[in-house]
Every structure is written in C-alpha cells, then in structure tokens.
Amino acid sequence: MKPVNAPKIAIVLPAYNEEATLADTMIAFHKELPSAALYVIDNNSRDATNTIATSTLRELGCPGAVLTEKRQGKGNALRRAFMEIDADIYVLSDADMTYPADRVHDLIQPVLAGKADMTVGDRHSGGHYAQENDRPLHGFGNALVQGMVNRFFSAKLADIMSGYRVFNRRFVKSYPILVEGFQIETDMTLHALHQRFRIVEVPVEYKDRPAGSVSKLQTLPDGARVLFTIAQILRYYRPLFFFGTLAVVFASLSVLIAIPVFDDWIRYRYIYHVPLAILSSAVSVAAMMILGVGLILDTVVHQERMAAERFLLRSVNDERRLESR
Ligand SMILES: Nc1nc2c(ncn2[C@@H]2O[C@H](COP(=O)(O)OP(=O)(O)O)[C@@H](O)[C@H]2O)c(=O)[nH]1
Ligand SMILES: [Mg+2]
The missing domain is CATH 1.10.287 (Helix Hairpins)
Known part of the structure; x- marks a missing residue:
C-alpha cells in the first residue's frame, strides 16, 4: 500500500465586483486552511476585484490562481472552475463575508470521512438567515422552490440555495453545468438529488453583507425566475x-x-x-x-x-x- 497523501483542497471563490470583501474572505479561509489552494473566479468585475485577488494571493503565498471568465454569471464562473481545478476536496463560498470561514472544517469532515459527496452550509436551521436577510419576498420565493424540490425528490433539505458548500472530486467532475447565472445553487442540489449523491447539511451562522457591499441578486427579476425555475425543473426532471x-x-x-x-x-x-x-x-x-x-x-x-x-x-x-x- 502507498502512504495516504493529505487530500488536496481547493477553495473556490466566485467574485463579481467584490472589492469591499474579497481580501477579507480570502484571508479568513486561508487562516482556516493554510495549505489549501485558493482560486478566485472573476467575471469582468468593474472594480478592483481582480487586482485585489492577485495581490492578496501573492501576500498569502499559498498555491492557487485568479481565473478570469469572460462569460458573465456565477454558473459560467463555476463551470470554468470545476473544469480547470484539480483537487480532492472543493470548498465553495461567496466572496462577501456572509458565510463563516471557521466552520469550513465541519463542512469538510463528512466529505473526507466518505459520508457525503456534498455538504451544504445551511443558513436556515439556525434561524440566522431570517434574522439577517431583509428581503422577505426573496425568502418566500426560495421557500416555494425548496418545498417543491423536497416534495418531488422525497428529500428533507433545509437550504437548497446556500452558496457555502464542500464537494468531493467525484461530484465536481461528474456535474454538467448548463445554467449560467444564479440558478446554479439550486442546480447543484438538483444534480445531487437526481444522481443520488449523498448530501449532508451543516447548520451555519449567516451574516448579512457588511455595509458598502451589495448583493448581485435582484429580487424581482429573480422572483419571476423562481416560477420559471419550478417549471423548468419539472419539465427536465x-x-x-x-x-x-x-x-x-x-x-x-x-x-x-x-x-x-x-x-x-x-x-x-x-x-x-x-x-x-x-x-x-x-x-x-x-x-x-x-x-x-x-x-x-x-x-x-x-x-x-x-x-x-x-x-x-x-x-x-x-x-x-x-x-x-
Ligand atoms: N464570477 C462571478 N461571480 C459572481 C457573479 N455574480 C455573483 N457572483 C459571486 O457569487 C457570490 C454570490 O453572490 P451574492 O451577490 O452574494 O448572492 P447572494 O448571496 O444570494 O446575495 C458572490 O461572491 C458574488 O461575487 C458573476 O456573474 N460572476
Ligand atoms: Mg452572498
């Protein structure tokens, strides 16, 4: 038997106009996982995101890269990341300081132990999301899609739209990403349910974006998209x-x-x-x-x-x- 090597961990941070929080997010994750590689996927950001990513990566001195994806959208960014990055464990988080980096070990553990193919940082079970999120309409739309997904896949998931996740290689390298934008989170969950990958949810704390940093999600167009999403899911699955x-x-x-x-x-x-x-x-x-x-x-x-x-x-x-x- 060969000696077991330490698993290769890649931290993936999609970032679009995140100059206010990107460096802090990178530093926070690097502190938790010093030997992990850090990848920032920039998408034509119009602010200093790209230069901040490059300089922070250099300062931290860890392996990794800043990838630039020309096609706009978080889905396109992740598609690029999952295709190019080679690792055993993939950590995905927003670059906006909303998810607690210090809980990453709890998310990694079930994947490392072979008990899960994807773990999800669940913002709802602890009640933090409802407290911190001040967009009630947005919450309602999410609940609607979530209820339907749980029903149709006989699942009991608490947070299908979380952006804080850990995957094993098998999941990442078998996941065909066809969505371009924000439906990507729901899509990851659907892929997992459809292919019967094992999902483990880990309740995490959630903080709203700090002042000066804006969400890229727009409630109304995305609300209309919720209904469209439901129809699409049913049509395809x-x-x-x-x-x-x-x-x-x-x-x-x-x-x-x-x-x-x-x-x-x-x-x-x-x-x-x-x-x-x-x-x-x-x-x-x-x-x-x-x-x-x-x-x-x-x-x-x-x-x-x-x-x-x-x-x-x-x-x-x-x-x-x-x-x-
Ligand atoms: N690369 C890339 N990242 C994006 C894009 N849109 C959003 N993001 C990133 O995806 C993460 C989630 O977006 P966010 O606005 O926080 O969504 P919310 O958490 O649902 O409010 C953040 O790190 C964003 O910077 C995009 O078009 N391209
Ligand atoms: Mg966010």
Missing part, C-alpha cells in the same frame, strides 16, 4: 408529471366542452352543437399527444440516468485502478 398534468387539464377541458354535445344526444338523439363536438375532439387529441410527449421524455430521462450511472461506475473503476498502481 419529472416530465411525466409535467406533461401528465397538462394532459389532464386538456382532457378535462375537452369533457367540459363536450357537455352540450352529450346533452343534445341524450335529449334529442341528435347533435346540434357540431362545432363544439369538433373542438372537443381536437382538444382531447391534443391531450393524448401531450401525454405521449410526457411518456417519451420520461424514457429519455431514464436512459440519461442510466448513462450517468455508467459514467460514475466507470470513473470509480478508473480511480481504483490509479490508486492500486
């Missing part, structure tokens, strides 16, 4: 439910439309509402087509799950083979 529900709506509509037609037939043994009869059959044909689409997509999702599972099995095999060399 539970197509039979999504299209099945739509089919039931259409089928009921066609029955409603046909009431005068049946009434005619019962009373007069003749149909006077011919246009309604035609409309009703058209709507019921549409209902059947929608149901058919749902069934086909359900099979597609099933096939895709098998392919993803096969990919995982193959990479586990490859890891083993590398280890035994």
Whole structure:
C-alpha cells in the first residue's frame, strides 16, 4: 500500500465586483486552511476585484490562481472552475463575508470521512438567515422552490440555495453545468438529488453583507425566475408529471366542452352543437399527444440516468485502478 497523501483542497471563490470583501474572505479561509489552494473566479468585475485577488494571493503565498471568465454569471464562473481545478476536496463560498470561514472544517469532515459527496452550509436551521436577510419576498420565493424540490425528490433539505458548500472530486467532475447565472445553487442540489449523491447539511451562522457591499441578486427579476425555475425543473426532471398534468387539464377541458354535445344526444338523439363536438375532439387529441410527449421524455430521462450511472461506475473503476498502481 502507498502512504495516504493529505487530500488536496481547493477553495473556490466566485467574485463579481467584490472589492469591499474579497481580501477579507480570502484571508479568513486561508487562516482556516493554510495549505489549501485558493482560486478566485472573476467575471469582468468593474472594480478592483481582480487586482485585489492577485495581490492578496501573492501576500498569502499559498498555491492557487485568479481565473478570469469572460462569460458573465456565477454558473459560467463555476463551470470554468470545476473544469480547470484539480483537487480532492472543493470548498465553495461567496466572496462577501456572509458565510463563516471557521466552520469550513465541519463542512469538510463528512466529505473526507466518505459520508457525503456534498455538504451544504445551511443558513436556515439556525434561524440566522431570517434574522439577517431583509428581503422577505426573496425568502418566500426560495421557500416555494425548496418545498417543491423536497416534495418531488422525497428529500428533507433545509437550504437548497446556500452558496457555502464542500464537494468531493467525484461530484465536481461528474456535474454538467448548463445554467449560467444564479440558478446554479439550486442546480447543484438538483444534480445531487437526481444522481443520488449523498448530501449532508451543516447548520451555519449567516451574516448579512457588511455595509458598502451589495448583493448581485435582484429580487424581482429573480422572483419571476423562481416560477420559471419550478417549471423548468419539472419539465427536465419529472416530465411525466409535467406533461401528465397538462394532459389532464386538456382532457378535462375537452369533457367540459363536450357537455352540450352529450346533452343534445341524450335529449334529442341528435347533435346540434357540431362545432363544439369538433373542438372537443381536437382538444382531447391534443391531450393524448401531450401525454405521449410526457411518456417519451420520461424514457429519455431514464436512459440519461442510466448513462450517468455508467459514467460514475466507470470513473470509480478508473480511480481504483490509479490508486492500486
Ligand atoms: N464570477 C462571478 N461571480 C459572481 C457573479 N455574480 C455573483 N457572483 C459571486 O457569487 C457570490 C454570490 O453572490 P451574492 O451577490 O452574494 O448572492 P447572494 O448571496 O444570494 O446575495 C458572490 O461572491 C458574488 O461575487 C458573476 O456573474 N460572476
Ligand atoms: Mg452572498
């Protein structure tokens, strides 16, 4: 047996216009994990984020890099990071001093112990988020999406949108990031649930951004996006439910439309509402087509799950083979 090497840890900080808090965040995480590599992913920040990241990295003297991603959005930034960074353990946090760096060990522990593929710093269970967050609308939207996700994946997660997470390599290197912006957190949770990765939530304290630092999240457009997100999730992950529900709506509509037609037939043994009869059959044909689409997509999702599972099995095999060399 080879001696077990210390795990390689990478701290990943996406940062967009975070000059007020970036250096402090980097210093705080470096203090907790001095041998870890620090990566800042800048995204065309218009302030001093990039220079601060570079100079702080030099001062701290730890391994790492400042990556610059031209395509805007946290999703794009993480996609770049996960593709390029090579590590055993990945720590993800906001660069805004809202998450406690000193709790990182509690997040890493279950992943290191092989008990979790992803740990999530849960802001809700301790009640800190409700206290610190002064955007009630935003909270409501989150709760809505969260309730739906828990229902459809039979999960009991308390915080699906936290930006404080730790992943193992297997999770990071099997995660296809298609989202570009802020839906990325929800998407990570969905990927984990869908691929049956093990999630462990660790309650953490949460502080609002310090004065002078602004959130990149806009409540209203993001609120409209919540509904869109819910529809997208259902469409992609539970197509039979999504299209099945739509089919039931259409089928009921066609029955409603046909009431005068049946009434005619019962009373007069003749149909006077011919246009309604035609409309009703058209709507019921549409209902059947929608149901058919749902069934086909359900099979597609099933096939895709098998392919993803096969990919995982193959990479586990490859890891083993590398280890035994
Ligand atoms: N690279 C990159 N980082 C981003 C972008 N948008 C937000 N971030 C970073 O992602 C983290 C979370 O954003 P934040 O505004 O704090 O969202 P909130 O915590 O939900 O209010 C912060 O570190 C931001 O700087 C982006 O477009 N590109
Ligand atoms: Mg934040």
